[in-house]
Amino acid sequence: MTSNDSTESARHNIMDNANSTQTPPPLTGGRLILASLAVALATFMNVLDSSIANVAIPTISGNLGVSVDEGTWVITLFAAANAVSIPLTGWLTQRVGQIRLFVWSIVLFVISSWACGIAPTLPMLLAARIVQGAVAGPMIPLSQAILLGSYPKERSATAIALWAMTATVGPIAGPALGGWMTDRYSWSWIFYINIPVGLFAAVVTWMIYRDRETQVRRLPIDTVGLISLITWVGTLQIMLDKGKDLDWFDSPVICVLAVVTAVSFVFFLMWELTDKNPIIDVRLFAGRNFRGGTIAISVAFGVFFSNLVLLPQWMQQYLNYPSINAGLVTAPLGIFAVILMPVLSRVVPKVDVRMLATGAFLGFAAVFFMRANYTTGVDTWTLVLPTLLQGIPMALFFVPLTVILLSGLPAERIPAAAGLSNFVRVFTGAVGTSLASTLWYDRSIHHHARLTEHAAPTSPAFQQSVEAIRHTLNFSPSQAMAFFEKTVVTQAAMLGLDDVFWISGVIFIVIIPLIWMTKPEKGAAGEAAAAAH
Template sequence: MTGWLSSFFGRRRYFAGSIALFTIASFFCGSSHTLAELVFWRILQGIGGGALLSTSQAVLFEVFPRSEYGTAMAIFGMGVMVGPTLGPTFGGWITDTLSWPWIFYINLPFGALAFMLTLTYLRDSRFAQRVQRVDWLGLFLLAAGIGALQTMLEHGERNDWFSSREIVALAALSGTALVSFVLHELRTDHPVIDLRILKNLSFAAGVTFAGALGACLYATVFVLPVYLQQLQGFSANQTGLVILPGALASAFTMAFVGRLQERVSPRLLVSLGACLFTLAMWQWSHFTTLSGGRDFFWPLIVRGVGLGLVFVPLTNLAISGLSMDRIPAGTGLFNLTRQLGGSIGIALSATLLPRFTTQARAVLADHVTRSSQVAWERLTATTQSMIARGTPPGLAETKALRVIDLAVTRQATMLAFTKIFLLFGFAFLIALPLLLFMKRRSGAAAGGSVAH
């Protein structure tokens, strides 16, 4: 909706207002005394923050000539890709050092500065088409469809998915609303989201690839901290420090890839990045319950470099074929798809983790019985150790069985993480054929499209 809202309110007022809303909501989030208050202000914070990403991209695509899109998106992408990765590092440090409200208060000076800079330097788009009327039906269908889908994805694993009437109802509401939204938007003269831009095959393929990128990126961002804190016993701050090298690797890669894609095919860069991401996930699959900081360093570096190679060329491949007046709608749809892909990836990983753990535990338990010589020796040794520490013999064996049960569950959970790492690693490769439908527009061609 960012493209439509920019046209309706004017890009300058919409962007500045979104920053102001995000900043004010951040203050009240930190000042909240109840969960209901926090949820309310987080919703408003999300409404304000939702405009920033797509509108910023649209501004860059308009301000920079097409020959410099790579450099512009490289600088922009450093923040987009590195920010969510650095968040756990600084968030963990702030939480451990100060208190949780400060993870919201830290936004205030940056928000105030961004607000002043926006009013000083940002101008309305030269290519914006004035919105003649508000598509209230489209707005309602979009809000209902996306809202129901997000709620379903967040509550699905907790409610055992489609065995729950609530999830079935949300799925039906989401499907009905989104299908109706698509049909309505294709027929109306003033759509909230101009879905007709999907007729551009290169853009449609890029949007689909963005969904796969979001699923794999956010799923692994979600799963890794769970592994580090649940099996390794890391604190929030320690987890952030482990993730930090990968974020820096993404930043350094993006700093070079903007210029590099002027000489190297963007499709080749995206392919190389996807292969490096899969290699990193294969390396992650070799993590164990005994892995340490050195074991995490290089696999995270490889993943960071891979993602750095993907983001900038993919964005340029998808957007470069659009005319200037359609770029705001294009960037909004591109980012929406990536975010929805991320929600699906997180929901899928949250669902598969306990299921894979249950399956692995069942297999391991079949080999940990009293008839197993190794298991019997382990049980005996653990029991004797507890007796030596003063535990009564009858209670010692019960505690020893509990220790072995916990060890089996721990290893089963580790095997589940291994499967998830490999699953999302190879899932990214499946999206690579979409690159065949993406073509980079030449400067002349692109300029002709704009002139026309």
């Protein structure tokens, strides 16, 4: 998440400065400390919200009277809306101004967070989450651009390091904080927490930066491209989220959504290829490095993020973990990432980044193969260890692939490239979550059928099992049958999730050749890595 966002923001900051008649001087003293805190808190709030809801989905679903699968839309629709708004960041910055856009994004994020917290039904919660995701799009790239403009050039590494540390701490704190708030208070507080943080960040940012606004220019907007983009992204996400409930293409609704998605997507591609000012420059995919790097980082992120959503759901639904415990199990994810980031920034310019990216994918595969051996009796340490180790490939993941996809591009195309790759990556995260949830559901049904194929009332083995349960637990016949069914459902869900983990590991192995189809240029790695980090 952080690498492509930050690359785009850094480049936009350079462009803004070049277009300004006078660049504001760097901040100093207490103003610099307070400004850094405010911008960092806005970044933290945004990144935190991408992970804090993961452990609360079962609770949210139960309170709103919907299934856990429907509750997952809280995550996928946020990501889809966020992806659509990202390409608009550059245009909005030049139309509104960097500081105004950043402050307004924070304010609207706070308002939509409050709306999420008070939502009495799932449709109202999803509507608020769509708004929240849309206004969150510009916040991440603008936050680093503002920080870079606040520090002297010789201290730009400090600004980047501060931003990277803040963005990385969010995923670590999110699950644990979300679990604690959900258990101790209610799920609404995972959204209410944004209100004081956001208001502080918005007020301080405006007080310090309002006289440092960037130049405003009126540029045309690709309205047709934007509408077609929203259409195909929206219909595809709805189709993926509703497909399982409506029995996929046996449903006329799904068929209509599929047709609308296909037609609007083809129209979008044709329009963007011919428009003079496209909202997304799809011609970038003609470049080998951009094409291979973007596909690799997007598929990998989709697999990584979807598993990050499913794991706490499984722990709460089938292992009876409280929300806070599920959050604590997933919290160690970013520990190694924080430790290794400073080292990585020095290593990247000196090595073949394809080796680092390959090592990251092999590390991810190893983690998922470890998880593919889980059983219903898994202990907490066995759950924590792969999550802890996953921080190592996570640290090696974003920067090298960003170096690859930006390598060989002229400076004037880097903002568009960063925005497009970031859009594809974030949207693939939403799509991946929907697909992984469907795969888990389908594989669980498959395993349930296999486990119960001999559980007929006339089967002697089945009758013996039920009788053993009755005598061991002193259950009535109906209680014994219910216990047997629950045991089978739990086991089937475990086997289904093991399949998801195993397939995830295979995917990471399969996409490694994409990395070696690219040829990053020597000498470009240092600059791209600095911007990406």
